[in-house]
Amino acid sequence: MSSRAEDGERRTTGAAGELPELTQQELLRYSRHLILPNVELDGQRRLKAARALVVGAGGLGSPVALYLAAAGVGTLGLVDFDDVDVTNLQRQVLHGTKDVGRPKLMSARERIHDINPYVNVELHDTRLTSANAFQIMREYDLVVDGTDNFATRYLTNDACVILGKPNVYGSIFRFEGQASVFATANGPCYRCLFPEPPPPGLVPSCAEGGVLGVLPGMIGTIQAAEALKLVLRAGDTLIGRLLLVNALTMEFRTVKLRKDPDCPACGTRVIRELIDYDEYCGMPGGQANDDRNGVAEITPRELAERLHAGADIDVIDVREPGEWAIAHLPHARLIPLGQLAGSMAKLDSARELVVMCRSGQRSAAAVQQLQAAGFRKVKNLAGGILRWSDEVDPSLPKY
Numbered sequence: 001m002s003s004r005a006e007d008g009e010r011r012t013t014g015a016a017g018e019l020p021e022l023t024q025q026e027l028l029r030y031s032r033h034l035i036l037p038n039v040e041l042d043g044q045r046r047l048k049a050a051r052a053l054v055v056g057a058g059g060l061g062s063p064v065a066l067y068l069a070a071a072g073v074g075t076l077g078l079v080d081f082d083d084v085d086v087t088n089l090q091r092q093v094l095h096g097t098k099d100v101g102r103p104k105l106m107s108a109r110e111r112i113h114d115i116n117p118y119v120n121v122e123l124h125d126t127r128l129t130s131a132n133a134f135q136i137m138r139e140y141d142l143v144v145d146g147t148d149n150f151a152t153r154y155l156t157n158d159a160c161v162i163l164g165k166p167n168v169y170g171s172i173f174r175f176e177g178q179a180s181v182f183a184t185a186n187g188p189c190y191r192c193l194f195p196e197p198p199p200p201g202l203v204p205s206c207a208e209g210g211v212l213g214v215l216p217g218m219i220g221t222i223q224a225a226e227a228l229k230l231v232l233r234a235g236d237t238l239i240g241r242l243l244l245v246n247a248l249t250m251e252f253r254t255v256k257l258r259k260d261p262d263c264p265a266c267g268t269r270v271i272r273e274l275i276d277y278d279e280y281c282g283m284p285g286g287q288a289n290d291d292r293n294g295v296a297e298i299t300p301r302e303l304a305e306r307l308h309a310g311a312d313i314d315v316i317d318v319r320e321p322g323e324w325a326i327a328h329l330p331h332a333r334l335i336p337l338g339q340l341a342g343s344m345a346k347l348d349s350a351r352e353l354v355v356m357c358r359s360g361q362r363s364a365a366a367v368q369q370l371q372a373a374g375f376r377k378v379k380n381l382a383g384g385i386l387r388w389s390d391e392v393d394p395s396l397p398k399y
């Protein structure tokens with residue numbers, strides 16, 4: 001094999017000797033890499049030796065896993081616990097229409113092996129938690145954060161800092177995205193930027209805020225590029241820089257990030273153990289609605305019966321106008337969550353109030369706001385309009 005002489009030659013120059021050989025089929029497959037400065041044969045062997053963990057097989061995880069696999073990263077770990085839902089297909093290109101209802105890990109593995117059968121895919125069929133994060137991450141060289149919620153994002157960051165693994169970060173919301181590389185030896189971490197998670201309920205999830213289908217593709221491919229560069233030790237990565245992308249204006253900006261000496265994770269290192277924050281964001285509807293934080297609830301069936309019986313209930317829908325246009329309850333009126341504080345003076349605190357949204361998460365936050373403002377007779381519609389559609393009126397479209 002023609003590569004052998006070259007291997008021997010490189011081995012004499014140092015570290016490459018530990019790296020796996022490429023087969024003839026691999027040499028052919030990766031030929032556009034092998035002729036590329038900064039990759040070449042040694043780089044491709046580095047990629048083959050690399051072990052990358054992708055947290056989340058969703059919008060960001062899809063392009064990350066597809067491109068890392070295609071590029072020849074030898075071992076890809078995937079962490080996910082979800083099944084493919086038809087609403088995922090607008091952006092989660094790892095999965096297809098035929099996969100709806102199947103575990104994401106199954107469709108992901110099939111798709112990855114179709115792209116590159118030489119990739120060793122390791123599946124972690126679980127939600128990442130403080131109990132398993134170290135054990136899972138320990139086995140990998142780097143972690144790519146494809147999560148869609150703050151709980152897992154902080155967990156991923158802290159675990160990466162403590163284990164000393166680079167955290168290739170990306171996040172998306174509506175038309176905007178961010179990317180960086182955190183938790184390297186001298187670089188900042190996510191907590192240097194945002195020391196603590198936002199209060200529960202304040203931040204809408206992807207399901208509630210929406211996301212442009214192509215945006216996770218844009219940010220995920222940037223994460224994949226950063227992961228490849230880390231493995232190849234090539235170029236300038238986003239260590240110490242935060243890339244901000246606005247797909248609506250198509251503006252890309254980078255801001256400098258400094259390692260914060262007071263950062264509880266990578267600075268003072270007071271965070272030595274992992275924390276499971278409340279999963280208040282990015283969770284599918286219905287899962288986070290169990291009378292949390294003292295928010296009283298009413299089920300859709302109960303509300304329907306009471307309204308039918310003529311009860312005087314002010315039903316306030318805190319979703320956005322675009323969501324209202326898709327479907328709303330005949331008895332409800334629209335006050336988007338952002339306008340609630342300014343509208344409180346017009347609400348009658350003597351009347352019974354029921355607050356609703358899509359899945360019951362934003363409305364739970366609204367109930368807390370109202371309670372804090374002195375409203376006593378206020379309840380959250382459990383499961384939101386999605387559950388209303390399931391249990392009361394199936395003619396209401398779900399979204």
Ligand SMILES: [Zn+2]
Binds near residue numbers: 260263265
């Ligand atoms: Zn930090």
